[in-house]
Amino acid sequence: MAKVKKKVKVIKIDTDKCNGCRSCEVICSAFHASDKYSIVNPARARIRLVREPLNDVYLPVYAGEYTGAECMGRDKYTVDGKEYEECAFCRASCPSRDVFKEPDSGLPLKCDMCEEDPPLDEPLCVKWCLSDALTYEEREEEVEEEEVLEEMDTGLKSLVDKYGLDNLVDSMARMLKKD
Ligand code: SF4
Ligand code: SF4
Secondary structure (H helix, E strand, O other), X not given: OOEEEEEEEEEEEOOOOOOOOOHHHHHHHHHOOOXXXXXXXXXXXXXXXXXXXHHOEEEEEEOOOEOOOOOOOOOOXXXXXXXXXXXXXXXXXXXXXXXXXXXXXXXXXXXXXXXOOOOOOOOHXXXXXXXXXXXXXXXXXXXXXXXXXXXXXXXXXXXXXHHOHHHHHHHHHHXXXXX
């Protein structure tokens, strides 16, 4: 199988610089509103703050993959003497908790790195984080073509799960007509 280039997007998180302002949640939810910037609701954001001011805990966490079943146990981290709540670092949209779910429909939310056409210079949560707790990097990696195809399969499957195959096919047909 041939090697292909893959762009890897990374948001680096410096928890020491996060002050818990929640601007990242605000802009993410506004950007992803169905009429862009029409609504601000952090519950719809794809980044959420674990925020415990009394314990000086401010931890931005990005929404990752959906999971249909919760873990058999729980993780509890202590870092630099700070104890984090159970599941604090977990990125999953999981049945055991309310974060990373669309509040009205319950559908899972996942960070899409603010994919736009034309592309943005950097994700909006990074741009709006005035404390520089979030920084953005891009790099290229050489991977097997098979890996890229597998990623496409996974992405398509999640769209089918979310919207149904018929709706997806209709949507692609509309896109092809526009081109
Ligand atoms: S990168 Fe974009 S989609 Fe992801 S959390 Fe930040 S603002 Fe939201
Ligand atoms: S915008 Fe930056 S400083 Fe504010 S809560 Fe988000 S990560 Fe923390």
